Amino acid sequence: MQLYRKALAIPGLRTLLVLIFFARLPGTAAGMVLTLHVAVSMGRGYGAAGTVGALATIGIAAGAPVMGRVIDRYGLRRMLVITTIGEATFWVVARFLSYPLLLACAFFGGFLVVPAMSIGRQAIAAIVPPDLRRTGYSMDTVSTEMSFMVGPAAAVLVATQFSTQTAMLVMAGGLVLVGLLLYVVDPAVRSAEEKSAEQVPRRSWLTPRLVGVLIVGAGAVFILGGTEVAIVAHMQELDALAWTGVVMAVWSAGSAVGGLVYGALRRSMPQVLLMAGLGALTLPIGLAGEWWVLMLALVPAAVLCAPTVATTAEEVARLAPPAVRGVATGLQSSAFTLGQAAGAPAVGFVVDHASPAWGFAVAGLGGLVIAAVAGLLSVRRRDLAEVPA
Incomplete structure (x- = not known):
């Protein structure tokens, strides 16, 4: 502490x-x-x-x-x-x-x-x-x-x-x-030292690495939006809709605990690794056959929700120059918004045409795919850095 x-x-x-x-x-x-x-x-x-x-x-x-x-x-x-x-x-x-x-x-x-x-x-x-x-x-x-x-x-x-x-x-x-x-x-919104910072060209800071960070942020919210829809559908399928509020509260509490623990760490964890873990832990949640089992199955993934979002903000602040921090954080907000806008309808479509269990699977699989794309962008950035000018 x-x-x-x-x-x-x-x-x-x-x-x-x-x-x-x-x-x-x-x-x-x-x-x-x-x-x-x-x-x-x-x-x-x-x-x-x-x-x-x-x-x-x-x-x-x-x-x-x-x-x-x-x-x-x-x-x-x-x-x-x-x-x-x-x-x-x-x-x-x-x-x-x-x-x-x-x-x-x-x-x-x-x-x-x-x-x-x-x-x-x-x-x-x-x-x-x-x-x-x-x-x-x-x-x-x-x-x-x-x-x-x-x-x-x-x-x-x-x-x-x-x-x-x-x-x-x-x-x-x-x-x-x-x-x-x-x-x-x-x-x-800028420190005293940053107020005199000059504007910089967009191509100098909107790099593949920063784009990868934004993609991970969108992916995390894609999973959250999809999971929310899948929870409601699964609870209805289990005839336990009255307990949905309790399940949602435990899910949110798990995320909050994960955020508090992550904030107490001395070192950051790799963003792509957190994203991959969040996706992998979301995949099997739909296998739960009782509402209280579903609630418990949500906790491991929930613990990684807040850290994944927090490390996105941390990376954006580190990679974006102070003079364009407003635009960079705005792009981060846009990434979160678009992730939410894509996750809920995508999982809802799957739930309507398959089952709630497949909804969780699609949310988790989407997260894994997004983590892979972000990882490739990061590798490409390192490869470019190694090429002599």
Whole structure:
């Protein structure tokens, strides 16, 4: 625990972790609010809700590096003004829109999302020294797990006890509050030494190795998104749907424990190795024949979830120059978003046409394939480095 004590003693880190936890909540609740509004309140069904969610997801993936570029060139506060006003306006207006209009606006609502996760990773890289970044990012990943445990549950509570229109209004208010807090605190996204860093050509930092890191990040979230779908389907097949919340909580807790343990290590583990382990441990989960066996089978893979995501953030901060850290972390957010967008429907398709067990197998196999691709990119990078100029 010595590394955690050192990290938490860094001025501003505790405040940053608490602030970013609350800043993430609207983003974690957004998908649930949109799904319930379209599928239930508008009566359009879950397919229509998924289409709106897909367009919003594409918008988030496209907007993250753009907002990162704005931070790099003009500073955090200017970006916050743009995204806070834009996203809050979307949620205020969206509750009055018909389905076709909501479909048309979903992309822009996603494009203007306040990039709380990206801001948190940039701020950690700015205030935490390199030897403690693994610990800092591990705490950030655990905080993310907690945000995803609270945000969707709060969205369901407000939407069911009041209405989805009320939930949308709460979303707008929450986003304004988050934007104001971030604007006032204005966490540093570059250290004092990094503020004078000059812009560098993209080809000098967007290397095959960094692309491999982003691919691994997308692969990790591909597994997580697919596993979530497979869990629900498997629990339904076992006629134990009522216990799904318990299984999900244990799964999240296992990931959080893995993140805490990883943050206490003195040395980083190879990212590709973590990814391969996550994929391999996910493959056989669907063989569980009882819900409690499924819950226990999820734990080994869950322990590697947070470390794989944390080491992605650590590698991006190490490989990307300070002058382009906003774009780099934005690309990381895009990779996570696209991984989630691919994992859930891919595994859902397999579950619909085969079985939940095959859903886990596809999620794990996808992770192994992605780990192999990232490993090849890393080898290619080393080969290029060995060639004389």
